[in-house]
Amino acid sequence: MRVEEVEGFVGNYHTTLSNGEVLEHGVVIIATGAKEYVPHEYNYGKDPRVMTQFEYAEALEEGRINPEVVVMIQCVGSRNDEHPYCSRVCCSEAVKNALLTLEKNPRARIFVLYRDIRTYGKKEVYYRLAREKGVIFIRYTPERPPVLEDGFKIKVYDPILQDEVVIEPDYLVLSTGIVAPREENERLSKLFKVPLNQDGFFLEAHMKLRPVEFATDGVFLCGLAHGPKTVEESIAQAYAAVSRACTLLSKDGIEAVATTARVDERKCVGCGYCEMVCAYGAVSVVEKRGRRVAEVNPALCKGCGACSGACRSGAIDLRHFTDSEVVRQITSLAGI
Ligand code: SF4
Ligand code: SF4
The missing domain is CATH 3.50.50.60 (FAD/NAD(P)-binding domain)
Structure with a gap:
């Protein structure tokens, strides 16, 4: 049995298996081995x-x-x-x-x-x-x-x-x-929007500071899926992944940041640059009323602003950090 389709985000995943069963879950631990x-x-x-x-x-x-x-x-x-x-x-x-x-x-x-x-x-x-x-x-x-x-x-x-x-x-x-099961890992990496390294293993968010997490909230990893290691190391990493997952599952709700990105659909041309630069998998280009436009998932958005900087149509900006707000801050500081 394998994962066929994944929808949702941290705290609210709907995963369809190859037998048609749909699982509802809050977090994902990728432990697919090698x-x-x-x-x-x-x-x-x-x-x-x-x-x-x-x-x-x-x-x-x-x-x-x-x-x-x-x-x-x-x-x-x-x-x-x-x-x-x-x-x-x-x-x-x-x-x-x-x-x-x-x-x-x-x-x-x-x-x-x-x-x-x-x-x-x-x-x-x-x-x-x-x-x-x-x-x-x-x-x-x-x-x-x-x-x-x-x-x-x-x-x-x-x-x-x-x-x-x-x-x-x-x-x-x-x-x-x-060796990594490259084809299967590539498929899963697209489904869960998480990266692979050049050898086909899953790549953690930070080697020292976030060793069992991805940049995408709610997705964790352990074992050989992450790279070659001993059984003892795999077990230690599995404990770490489970404890990080439990910190999320023990909460009643997920707190999103206030400065999330938002899209002006009238200006958006659906080019997908924002989707490409978002390290958190928070933007996707979707079909709406016969047009392709970007859509931001506020539960995943970290308010980093990368999408806003990448958009050549000026169609995406951050709440509380819009272009006009930033320009006004600069002009008032400069006393213009
Ligand atoms: S980069 Fe701008 S124009 Fe392109 S899809 Fe994203 S919001 Fe739309
Ligand atoms: S602000 Fe950052 S995290 Fe939010 S959608 Fe844009 S690139 Fe992604």
Whole structure:
């Protein structure tokens, strides 16, 4: 089931689902998650010995495999032109699975081929533990990535040995990144009038001051919809989003600012510039009496004045800050 149509604003949303059901709600929390990158590299999908970290952990836990030699390749499909960001969880996942392999088979030999190990925060402890237990980490560069050769051999250049190393593993495990479901996110971003970043994840209003909110009132976000993060971080963000949503839901009504924008429909030509510049999704161009004109939703308008400055027809201004009021203030100050 998916969201088909959204009408309304903070405190008064009407959302139509694909089964025809209409939900009435006051706030929205976007927690739509993300996807695992499906690799086309290293014969994935063709050779059953090539798997993702997720598949490898599952097979290991279920006792379907008991590997002696394992090669893990980091940053597969990540930190490249298509997905330039770090997925944040893959290095920790590789270290966790390396330790799990050693727990099941202490004689196993594990090679992690990496660009930079980013087991950030307290997970650094596990990285050290893996090294102490004999997991071998070999750095590679994007210009010289590991190569899968005939006979299931992995060839990689070791910058410390300054020579090529060839490993014959039982399994090749790919640390694949997290990617946004771009098409679906674009659809939702239009429905809820909230922005996406260049990677297709939802973009918060302010990284530090409003980390779980959008500029549009009443819409919040958490989890992988916002970008790659660990489960712990997703849970912390979910708590934050719920608590911000509750501050709105606990009120009897919504207070709007007094200086909202208003449209003079006789002057408006329906060009849509005001809609384009409004960061709060408060203006939309609608059909009225056979004409396209701008309409302001006072519940969403913050009175920032951006629309008023953008309108070339002088058709939109702010209550208590009309052009004539501002001109009169200036002339009286200047004593003209
Ligand atoms: S920018 Fe001005 S003319 Fe254009 S739609 Fe908005 S109010 Fe109307
Ligand atoms: S005043 Fe600001 S918030 Fe209000 S409609 Fe204009 S651009 Fe949007």
